[in-house]
Amino acid sequence: MADLIGADLATRTPPLAGFHGGSGAASLSAATPATRLSLRAKPDAVSALSLALGLSLPTRSKTSASGHGRHALWLGPDEWLVIDENGADLTTAVASSGVLHSATDISHRNTAVIVKGRGAEVAINGGCPQDLSLAVFPVGACSRTVLGKAEIVLLRTAEDTFRVECWRSFAPYVSGLLNEAAEDAGN
Amino acid sequence: MLLIYCPYCEEERSELEFRQAGDAHIARPTNMTEMTDEEFEAFFFLRDNVKGLTYERWRHLNGCGRFFNAARDTVSDKFVTTYKAGLPKPDISTLRPATEAIVETYEATESDAK
Ligand SMILES: [Zn+2]
Numbered sequence: 001m002a003d004l005i006g007a008d009l010a011t012r013t014p015p016l017a018g019f020h021g022g023s024g025a026a027s028l029s030a031a032t033p034a035t036r037l038s039l040r041a042k043p044d045a046v047s048a049l050s051l052a053l054g055l056s057l058p059t060r061s062k063t064s065a066s067g068h069g070r071h072a073l074w075l076g077p078d079e080w081l082v083i084d085e086n087g088a089d090l091t092t093a094v095a096s097s098g099v100l101h102s103a104t105d106i107s108h109r110n111t112a113v114i115v116k117g118r119g120a121e122v123a124i125n126g127g128c129p130q131d132l133s134l135a136v137f138p139v140g141a142c143s144r145t146v147l148g149k150a151e152i153v154l155l156r157t158a159e160d161t162f163r164v165e166c167w168r169s170f171a172p173y174v175s176g177l178l179n180e181a182a183e184d185a186g187n
Numbered sequence: 188m189l190l191i192y193c194p195y196c197e198e199e200r201s202e203l204e205f206r207q208a209g210d211a212h213i214a215r216p217t218n219m220t221e222m223t224d225e226e227f228e229a230f231f232f233l234r235d236n237v238k239g240l241t242y243e244r245w246r247h248l249n250g251c252g253r254f255f256n257a258a259r260d261t262v263s264d265k266f267v268t269t270y271k272a273g274l275p276k277p278d279i280s281t282l283r284p285a286t287e288a289i290v291e292t293y294e295a296t297e298s299d300a301k
Binding site for chain 2: 061062075076077079129130143144145146151
């Protein structure tokens with residue numbers, strides 16, 4: 001009986017499983033699976049939610065807060081994307097805040113590509129109109145924006161590294177476009 | 188590519204992140220059930236379609252997601268100013284530059300119908 005356990009279980013295939021690409025100037029890889037939350041709340045709930053998440057939710061445009069593999073990204077005046085790379089149960093965490101908020105688990109709606117290298121900015125700018133120079137988009141900066149025809153959320157995790165979040169159904173398009181642009185970035 | 192200033196992001200962003208969302212400052216009637224068809228038509232369908240300065244709703248769709256208002260010139264495509272939703276129409280005379288750049292329109296350069 002024991003050897004049958006597992007045989008009947010459905011296995012989940014991540015949308016970009018095993019994906020690697022890019023060029024010497026900008027390498028591309030699939031981000032490790034993470035839990036994600038689309039969080040919306042009024043200003044008076046921000047401090048209690050911050051306490052529950054162990055991160056102070058940013059309240060300024062294009063800023064984020066990070067710690068222990070958890071990131072809170074400002075998307076709009078009352079909207080955040082929370083990512084936990086350790087797979088923590090974020091919905092339960094915010095539910096303990098005791099304040100009015102809206103939280104939707106989008107762990108499997110999104111996936112992410114990590115773009116790394118000296119040509120990372122150029123590769124992303126192949127489809128994204130934002131100014132990604134360090135002065136305007138420093139480490140820790142984040143933004144919802146576009147990459148070609150797809151909506152993405154950008155997070156700069158290091159001077160030469162970006163996390164590009166996109167909806168899973170756009171993953172082939174986003175990774176393909178980034179792959180083309182990363183090859184051009186090497187020239 | 189046009190750059191549009193989002194009053195919520197407090198930054199200029201590419202037009203690719205925005206969508207136009209119709210005329211601004213159109214008050215929704217409170218007595219809709221008592222209106223005549225003509226009155227409803229005027230509220231719902233009829234727009235001025237002005238040539239020149241117009242007030243529009245825009246949405247920073249692939250950005251902060253917020254609706255805001257913009258004063259825009261339909262001839263030059265220039266955004267005179269943008270402001271948060273819910274604010275009154277700004278006094279454009281204080282915002283417009285004293286000497287406006289001359290816009291070459293078809294009427295000015297090609298046609299004789301002046
Ligand atoms: Zn915005």
